[in-house]
Amino acid sequence: MSSDAIAIQTAEATGQPWVQTLHEWVTTVDHKRLGVLYILYALFFLVIAGLEAIIIRIQLMRPHNDFVSPQVFNRMFTMHGTTMIFFVVIPVLFGFANYLVPLMIGARDMAFPRLNAFSFWLTALGGFLLYFSFVGGSGLYGAGNAPDVGWWAYAPLTSRAFSPGHSSDYWTVALLVSGFGSIGTAINIIATIISMRCPGMTLSRMPLFAWLNLIMAGMVILAISPLTAAQVMLSVDRYLGGHFFDTQAGGSATLWMHFFWIFGHPEVYVLVIPAFAFASEIIPVFSRKPIFGYPVMVGATACIGFLSLSVWAHHMFTMGMNSYANSFFAITTFAVGIPTGIKIFNWLGTMWGGRIQFKTPMLFCIAFLFQFLIAGLTGIMLGTAPFNWQLSGSYFVVAHFHYVIVGGILFALFAAFYYWYPKITGRMFNETLGKLHFWLFFIGFHLTFDLMHIPGLLGMPRRIYTYEPGRGWETLNLLVTIGAFVQGIATLVFVANLAISYFKGAKAGNDPWDGWTLEWSVSSPPPTYNFASVPTVASRRPLWDLKHPEDPDSRYE
C-alpha cells in the first residue's frame, strides 16, 4: 500500500498534460498540497497587500501630498489591514500547520482531508470576494468601491447611512466565509493532533510545533466565532432592519467594539503562537541543543492562550470605561507579559551553551527574538491605561503592532520558509540571496518601524491621508517611506530566491539541517503518504535518538 503511494508520486514528476496537473491540484485532498496551496495563496496576497502599503507610504511621504485621494487612501489602509490579517498571515500559518503537523506527528494525512480541502477553498473564496469589491462594491453602478471602514469596521461607520453601496458587505461576507474556513481547519488540526499521532508519540513527546498549533487551533475556534456572530448581526442590521449596532435607531457602537476585540486580541495570539512554534523548532536545531524547558514552554503557551481571552478591552481604553474596568484590563495585559517573557528566556536558555550556526533561518530567528522583545515592551507601555490614552490611535500603535506582526511573525515566517523550503521543494535555496534578503529586510524594517514610533509620540494619529507641516512629522515620515521601499526590494529578493532555487537549487536530500523531528526522516519532497511504514518514537527528538544511539533522549525523559 505505502510503496504503491510512493510509486505514484514519482510518476507525477514525469511529463503529463498541464490540465491534468491543474486538475490534480484543484481536487487534491493531500495535506501537503493543500499546505502549499495555502502558502502560495498567501504569498500572492502578500504582494498585493504590500503594494497597498507602498501606496499608503508614498501618500504620507510628505505633508499635503496628493498622490491618492482621501477616498482611495481610506480603501488602501482598510484593504491592507484586512488582507494582511485574514488572507496572508492566517492562510500562511495554516499552510505550514497543514504541511508540517502530520509529518511531525508521524501521520499520513490530516484527520479530515476533505474538510481540509473545503476549508482552503472557502478561505480562497473569501479573499477573492474581498477583492471583487473593487469591481462590484457599488452594485449596479459598476464603479469600483472597496471597503473604506478600516479593518476594525467600527460601528456605526458600517451602517447603511454611512456606508451605502455594497463595499462593506463584501468585507462582511469575505470574513464570514473565510471564518468558516478557519474554523474548519482549526477543528481539523485539533482532531489530527489528538487522534493521529504515531505509536509512542505521547502528548508530552510531541514536537513543540504541534503543541503550539494545537493551542492556536483551539484559540481560532474561540476567537473566530464571536467575529462570525458579529458579521451576521451586522448583516441583519444592514438588510433586515436590525439595530444591534445602528446608533441612529438606538443600537450600540460599543457592542461592536467588544465583539470585534474579543475576536481581535486572541487573534493576535493566533498569529503569533505559530511564529513561536517556528522559533521553537528552528532555534534548537541551529543551536544544536534541545529546547530549554519543554514543559514550561507548553504551559506558558497555554497560559498565553487563556490570558489572551481576558485582555480584549485594552484596545478600548479610550472609549470611556470606568476606572475599575480600565484597571482590570491593565493588569491582565501586564500579566500576558509573564508567560511571554518565559518563552523568550527559554529560547535564550536554548541558545546558551549551544553552537549557534548563523544560517539564514537562524538569522531570522535571532532578529525575531530581539524584535519581539521590543514589541512586548511597547506592548507594556500600551497596556498602561493612562499612557495608552496618549498612545492609542496614534502612529505609536501602528509601529507597535507592525513590530509584532512584521518584526515578530513575519521574521519567524521567513525563517520557516527557509528552514522547510528544502523539505517542501527538495531543493536548497541560495544562501547568499537568503542573507541578502535578511540584511535588506532587517535594515528596511528598522528604518520603517523604529522611526514610526516617534510621530505617534508627537501626536500623529493613524489613518490620516494627509497631515499639516510644521508638527515635526515630515522627516520621520519620509524616512519611514524609504524604509518601506527597502523592505519591498528585500521581499522581491525573497520571492526571486524561492523561484530561482526551485529550478536551479542543489538537491537537498532528506535532512539538510541535521534535524531531529520526523519530517526530516522522509524524502524531500515527502512521498504522498508520508511514511512508508508508520514510525514509532521514544522521545521528543526521534532523529536524535536515531543518530546518537549511544546517548538517546529517551534515556532522560
Next chain:
Amino acid sequence: MTNKNKTEWRAIAARVTGILVILTGVLLAARVCVASPPVDHPIPSIFDSHSTPADSIRHLSHFVLGITGLIFLVVFSLLSYAVVKFRNRVADSKREPAQVYGSTQIELAWTIIPILIVVVLFLATARVIHAIQDAPKPAEAVEVTAIGHQFWWEFRYRGLGVVTANELHVPVSDPSHPTPTFLKLLSADTDHSFWIPQLAGKTDLIPNRVNETWLDPHETGLFLGQCAQYCGTQHAKMLLRVYVDSPEDFKVWARGQQQPANEDEKEAAGRRVFERTACLNCHAINGTSGTGRFGPDLTHLMSRNTIAAGAALNTHENLRLWIQNPDAIKPGSLMPAMKLSDAELDALVRYLETLQ
C-alpha cells in the same frame, strides 16, 4: 584570552559602537526636525505636557519607560552575549554541545521576577487611572459639551450660552485656584476621539454614549490636536485647536461670543444670500432665519482663525474658495459646493466677514 579572541572582541566592539553612533545620529536628526516654531506649541508632543492629566500621564510614562528600558537592557545584553559567545567556531563545528533540557530553579526565577514587576507596574498604573478618571469637579470648573460631527467639532459652553466650533477657548488654571475645563463628549454621527496631546489623553466621542474628559492647563497659548478615531473620508482634516487664555482674555472672549450677530446694513445683500440659499439648512447665525446645526454656528465666524475644522486659515480667499468649491480644501467633506454667481458670492463673503 587568546590573541584571536581579542581581535574578535575588537571587531564586535567596533560594530556595537557603529550601531550606537548611528542611533545617536538618528535621535539628533529627529531633534533637529522637531525644532522650528512659528506657533507657540507647534509640536503636539505627549512629553511636552502643560496640563494636570497630561502631566500625570507623562510622569507615569517616564516610570514605565524606565522599567521597560531596564528590562530591554538586561535581556538585550543576555541575548547579544549568547549570540556572540555561543556562535559556532570552526574548531568544534562537528562536536554536539552538552544537551541540557532545562532547569527548574532558573525557570522559576524568570517567572517570579516578572510577576513582581507586573505588580509594581499595576499599582503605579491604577493610581494614575484613579487620579485622572475619578477627579472631583470643582465648582469653578468650566463646563463644555463637545459634539463630534463628520468632520468638525461643536462646542457648547453650559452656563455661558456660548456656541462655537473647532476652536476651543479655555481659561488657564492656576494651581492655587484651579479652574479646569470639564468636557462632556457626544457624537452626532460616527465615532470620533478628542485628543490634545499636550493637555490630556484622548477620549472617544461615541454616538448614544456620554463620555467625559477634563483639561487643566497651566500655560496660555495655542495647543494643537486632532480627531484620533477614524470617522470617515475626512478624518485627517478634523483638526482641533485649543486656545488657553488668561482669565481676563477668556472673559473678554466669552462676552464677545455672547453678543448677537453683528448687523451691518451695508451687507444686507449678503445676508439675503445666506437666508435664501441652502446655507441656512445647516448653519446658524444668531438673529437670522438660519438655525441649522448640521454645520458650524457662524454667528462669530470671524473670531475664529481657521475654517473647515482647521483645514485652512480664515482668509477672504479661503472663505470664497470654501463656499464655492469645498473639495478644493477638503475633498469629501459634507459641505456642498454652493454654485453661487460671482456677485452673490462676493456679497455673501463680505457679509460673513462682518460676523466678528
